[in-house]
Amino acid sequence: MRILLCILLGVALAACANTPENKARFAITGLDVINEYGARFVVAGNRACANNAVGYGKANGKEAGLSALVECAKRRTAALAALQAGVNATSVAIPALDAAIAIKSGNYESVLLPAIAATCSFRQLLSDLGVANVPNPAGVCQ
Amino acid sequence: MTIAIVILEFLSALGKYLLSLPEQDAAKVMQSLSDQHLRATKAVADATTQTAADLAAAKTQLDEG
Numbered sequence: 001m002r003i004l005l006c007i008l009l010g011v012a013l014a015a016c017a018n019t020p021e022n023k024a025r026f027a028i029t030g031l032d033v034i035n036e037y038g039a040r041f042v043v044a045g046n047r048a049c050a051n052n053a054v055g056y057g058k059a060n061g062k063e064a065g066l067s068a069l070v071e072c073a074k075r076r077t078a079a080l081a082a083l084q085a086g087v088n089a090t091s092v093a094i095p096a097l098d099a100a101i102a103i104k105s106g107n108y109e110s111v112l113l114p115a116i117a118a119t120c121s122f123r124q125l126l127s128d129l130g131v132a133n134v135p136n137p138a139g140v141c142q
Numbered sequence: 143m144t145i146a147i148v149i150l151e152f153l154s155a156l157g158k159y160l161l162s163l164p165e166q167d168a169a170k171v172m173q174s175l176s177d178q179h180l181r182a183t184k185a186v187a188d189a190t191t192q193t194a195a196d197l198a199a200a201k202t203q204l205d206e207g
Contacts, residue, residue, distance in 0.1 A: 019164060025171045032175075032182035039185035046193040050200035057204045065204040069197065076193050080186075087186050090179060 021101050024108035028090055028097065030137035031119040035086045038122055041131045042079045046072060079125060086119035116140060 049072035057065015120141035
């Protein structure tokens with residue numbers, strides 16, 4: 001009897017943790033993890049780029065260094081824009097998901113799609129810029 | 143008879159507890175989601191400020207030769 005109760009309890013707990021609603025919430029949390037860590041990568045990458053530009057300027061003259069710095073600024077603008085788009089999209093997705101859950105729509109993927117697209121696009125941009133090991137919690141970005 | 147009632151009461155309490163689990167779980171997941179979103183939002187603001195400062199510092203270094 002005790003074993004049976006334990007099994008039932010275990011099954012119930014597992015079922016509770018994996019509801020579609022919680023899966024959708026976990027997905028948004030995963031996207032925000034990417035955004036948070038991605039922001040740190042942007043800072044580190046920008047700093048490295050700026051330091052390289054200074055070194056390049058010292059070796060090749062001020063104008064060359066300033067040109068390199070302009071390139072850093074362009075990358076920064078692109079990265080921050082992508083990052084901001086990802087965070088904005090999750091900001092929109094959170095209340096939208098709450099509303100979808102409230103009406104028990106069951107169609108949570110469509111609510112998440114814009115946020116997934118924006119954040120995964122940011123993640124891809126980081127990869128393209130040479131950042132390795134950007135987190136991908138629960139494989140939210142395929 | 144008394145034992146049967148006790149068992150039924152226990153099962154009833156267990157059932158109520160199990161039924162309340164999804165709500166408890168959802169509340170924890172929601173809290174985690176909110177906390178993480180706040181951290182992400184703050185990280186964006188910090189990154190914006192910090193990267194601007196780093197670029198400005200680099201330009202100053204270049205200007206100073």
